[in-house]
Amino acid sequence: MIYLFLEGELVGEAYCTEFMGRRVSVWEADAERRTDAAQASVATAESLENRQRIQQEASSGRKLLSLETKRLERKRHLDQQRDEIHPSHVQATLQALKEQQNPSASSPGKTIGLLPPAVPEDDPPGTEIAPLLVRKLRRDDD
């Protein structure tokens, strides 16, 4: 609370609930407010920076996915136009060449889209993993 004096005479009291239970002078309160304001400003700046970073990360992921979707869509359109671009005999040859290719011979190191490539891994020697228990889904299942 603050005692108000006018020309040396006590004229009343002012109560500050913010500092209730504490012994704080006006100058200390001012200093505290200034420090709090500075700290709040630092916290806001840091929070803003984090929010911007998270937003940027999220939008960059979406952008990549969007680009990949567009690429696949373009590819699909081109595939659909194949009939109009190539004469039938060329298409037949292309189809035959495609079928000759062994699908398993596709390079495992090649990245398709955003997915990492499929790479088989052999178990370390001596690894023995038992299969899980398997049950019928319902009592009357065969």
Next chain:
Amino acid sequence: MTEPLSSSPRPLFVLHQKFFETAFERRFQGFLRQAWKERSWHVIAAVPGSGKSLGIADLLLQSGAYKDATTGTTRLPILAIRAPKNAAREQALGMALSAAFGVVPSMPWAQRRTWLVQILASTGVECIIIDDAQDLNPLHLALLKELTDNLAAPPYERHVGLCLVAAHSDNVIPFKETFARPDVLWKQFRRRMATENPYCVVPGHTEEEVRRISITFEDLYRSQLPDLQLHRWTKTIFTWLINPILDPDATGRVTMDHLSRLVTTSLRRAYEHGATDIDAATLQAVAELMILRRDEITQIDRSLDGAEVG
């Protein structure tokens, strides 16, 4: 390993619909069993597609429920129902509970409330499991409290466990906020929740757990794909299935639904191409379909037998 078999046409690919006792199911069912044994109340959450409903159905089969044909006595230690959808009234939950006992007798709602308590007691219900509990509303929860309170009071004096099994996302646990509200009903509900682990999340599968599931798939489909070595692709499959598109909450775990879809679709494709094992291209194509092209729209301008339509 992927060479076609003989030129004679192969029979159609047979999909095996089985329940795998996976690590997730052991964790999930283990918790349900504990709630059943201790008659405690819990909210159990897992991401959609984890296998919660299958786990509940399997637990029900193992619960020892029976109906004696001679005496007509029914024993139903676990009462499992699915939360009513788009039905805000408490009667909807009452009817779902009634239906779990078989034929639903016709009676006024006020009478059914009493009948439900009687039949819960007479069939020896020890634990109530509600699947899709995220669809329950305050009226449903109030009815659950009323029924279980009446069951716990004389003359029945039977305490039952309650498991609200819910699908969750964004790392938000269903009911946690609701039960923390100051209203009397929620305070009472909260008091009934277990002291230990009132809210639980059951995570999906780790890479090692996926390996074991792959080995089980190999055994299951060995007759159709004799050289199947699915477990060699475990690391790749795990990496694909924790892609942010399939795992938006970044749990770093794999759900059984995604794993089954990837594996069975790949196996079917490999089988239809005459292969005896799975290969990188088939797996990658299916993964791409599931992850990158899952929203693609297919135009069906042919009938299934390949003939032009129209």
